[in-house]
Amino acid sequence: MNILDGKNLINIDSLQLENIVAGFDKICVDIGTGDGRNIYRKAKAEPGTFFIGIDPVKDNMEEIAVKLNKKPEKGGLKNVVLAVAAAENMPPELHRIADTVTVLFPWGILLEGVVKPIDEFIDAVAETAKSGGKFEFITTYSPAYEENTIETRAMPELSIDYFNGEYREVLKKHGLIVESVEMLDNEFVKGFDSKWARRLAFGRKRDFYRITGSVL
Template sequence: MVDSSRRAARPVRKGGLANVLFAVAAAERVPAELRELGDLVTMTFPWGSLLRGCVGWDPAVAAGIRSLVVRGGRLELILAPAERDRLPGVPTEPDAVVEACRATFEGLGLAFREGRPASDAELRDSASSWARRLIREGRDRRAVRVQFESP
């Protein structure tokens, strides 16, 4: 989060963001001040409970993530679960990951917009060190990008 906040704090002309908020909070207990605040909520390579929430295995976490998105806002996920992560019940095949996310967030009132393999350019644009590693080491772990919109 430190690198992301540093990049976001740059001047807009250098790729910074004029209106960004970073928070450290439990997804299953989102503070009221953060609910329906995000025009764009992004989750890049969530793992553990966040990943389980995204694919429907932790409903409280999924509901917390959804609660961040304002009416008309977007939720964008980049996920790359793999068998070697040993997360029981978490799908690892790209189509299954997309469908699990779709079922989870449509069930919470978000409209599914797109689900597909993430391109190398999208991984690079995420500015994630994990994304750079995925690109550098090949694609035995396949990343997917899933997008939703709040009606």
């Protein structure tokens, strides 16, 4: 898979990835990681966990990728890699690697894939997590602020009932067992560090939905 080494892309195979993650207690894969700041913060707080962020947009990840290579006292970290890839074309090196798979504040096709849900996106999560691993999705949109997205992408109305209804059954067919559906507010999102999360958290009042569970 193609990972960032500073601003450069390098290709690593499964064996190289195995060596990079060796010695860490857990692996977390964050799909649609954006600028990488959410996992950077988590990686600092959890040095025993290795974080792999994937996103198709290389440019947005470069600033954090450069920081990762610095000396520890300047912000360098050994427990994060950022990979350029899309959920619908997950690198085979990530197959069944993760103790946790997260998709935080998705947009575009990733939003559709997680919320509608679309088979190939749910399979991407199921096939990235280890058996017994965990998943976490956090999403938000509202007819008051995203009427256009809702219309053009034919997005369902978000509610606790929506995620506890047929959605839960569809995920189960793909090996994802929903264990909790919560509605959270802006305060909760202030705990995330990405530019996007901060824009949402400190912007207009919103409902955020957090869906968590286990992977068979």
